[in-house]
Amino acid sequence: KLLQSSKTAILAGMVLAGGITAAMAQTTLTVTHSSPADSHFGLAAAAFKKVAEEKSGGTINVVIQRMDNEREALESVQFGSQECAMGSAGPLGNFVAETRVLDVPFLFDSYDHARGVLDSDVGSELLALFPARGLYGVAWLENGFRNLTTGNKTVNSPEDLRGMKIRTMENQVHMQAWQAAGVLPTPMAFSELPSALQQGTVDGQENPIPVILSNNLDMMQKHLYLTRHVYSPGIFVCNPDFIAGLTEEQKAAVEEGGKAASSANRARVEQDETAGIETLRTRGIEVVEVADRDAYRQAMASANAAFETQFGADLIKRIRDWK
Numbered sequence: 001k002l003l004q005s006s007k008t009a010i011l012a013g014m015v016l017a018g019g020i021t022a023a024m025a026q027t028t029l030t031v032t033h034s035s036p037a038d039s040h041f042g043l044a045a046a047a048f049k050k051v052a053e054e055k056s057g058g059t060i061n062v063v064i065q066r067m068d069n070e071r072e073a074l075e076s077v078q079f080g081s082q083e084c085a086m087g088s089a090g091p092l093g094n095f096v097a098e099t100r101v102l103d104v105p106f107l108f109d110s111y112d113h114a115r116g117v118l119d120s121d122v123g124s125e126l127l128a129l130f131p132a133r134g135l136y137g138v139a140w141l142e143n144g145f146r147n148l149t150t151g152n153k154t155v156n157s158p159e160d161l162r163g164m165k166i167r168t169m170e171n172q173v174h175m176q177a178w179q180a181a182g183v184l185p186t187p188m189a190f191s192e193l194p195s196a197l198q199q200g201t202v203d204g205q206e207n208p209i210p211v212i213l214s215n216n217l218d219m220m221q222k223h224l225y226l227t228r229h230v231y232s233p234g235i236f237v238c239n240p241d242f243i244a245g246l247t248e249e250q251k252a253a254v255e256e257g258g259k260a261a262s263s264a265n266r267a268r269v270e271q272d273e274t275a276g277i278e279t280l281r282t283r284g285i286e287v288v289e290v291a292d293r294d295a296y297r298q299a300m301a302s303a304n305a306a307f308e309t310q311f312g313a314d315l316i317k318r319i320r321d322w323k
């Protein structure tokens with residue numbers, strides 16, 4: 001409430017149909033996102049701004065800001081020092097532990113599969129857990145299927161990865177899976193990645209095509225292996241007290257804006273997965289279509305028993321079997 005009243009301004013001079021001038025309260029909603037403006041998250045934020053401002057009749061003013069540290073962005077939303085944030089769901093499990101089930105490697109076969117699950121009861125049931133953890137989940141977004149990149153070292157099979165230092169997100173499930181494959185996972189915030197790659201602190205990293213492309217990671221890496229080993233969801237969250245303080249019209253505008261953000265985000269991921277891979281090839285990174293993805297699935301498989309204990313074999317099966 002405090003957050004909202006401090007950010008509510010009086011927008012004077014609104015001209016009503018009859019020509020009468022009225023004073024209207026305008027609420028500022030700052031949303032941060034973790035990639036450049038021309039990226040899957042940047043476009044999602046822009047689509048949200050357009051729709052939320054329009055549908056709220058101009059009573060919401062959306063301010064878009066870039067903030068690369070996704071864990072800090074979620075903390076700020078939870079604390080109430082910023083209203084909303086968009087980004088990958090990488091650090092989300094530190095806030096809503098149950099969402100970590102979505103990070104299990106080779107859980108989803110395709111974008112249709114992942115989107116279908118997030119749009120189904122499974123996605124809604126997970127979003128329903130957010131308010132008790134100080135967050136309001138507006139919409140699932142997506143970051144994309146993650147792929148491995150390396151600098152000087154080449155990877156012909158998962159065996160070659162043994163002992164390599166690979167930067168991962170600060171995500172326990174990803175780290176457990178890489179450990180199972182004999183990798184030394186090196187978690188760090190994305191903002192620290194360029195210097196870690198340049199200084200050789202890590203041998204490689206893994207990220208979806210939209211991230212590799214929009215952040216020019218190909219300039220720092222020589223090989224891109226299309227391992228698609230794990231789907232990386234995205235999330236759009238707001239502060240629950242902020243949402244509770246909105247009018248019904250404003251709440252509906254935020255929800256509509258969330259849907260627009262999700263569509264824009266998915267459309268851009270799709271474009272990057274086709275044209276974007278070609279762009280990367282042209283820019284000079286070696287792009288390797290991994291014929292034996294199953295070898296990576298097998299290499300990480302010894303972590304599966306722990307995932308079943310952690311998240312429940314039934315839920316994992318429900319997600320895998322989604323049609």
Ligand code: PAF
Nearest residue numbers: 034035088169190207211
């Ligand atoms: O690797 C990450 O940390 C995430 O994929 C990123 C790049 C922050 C998503 O925007």
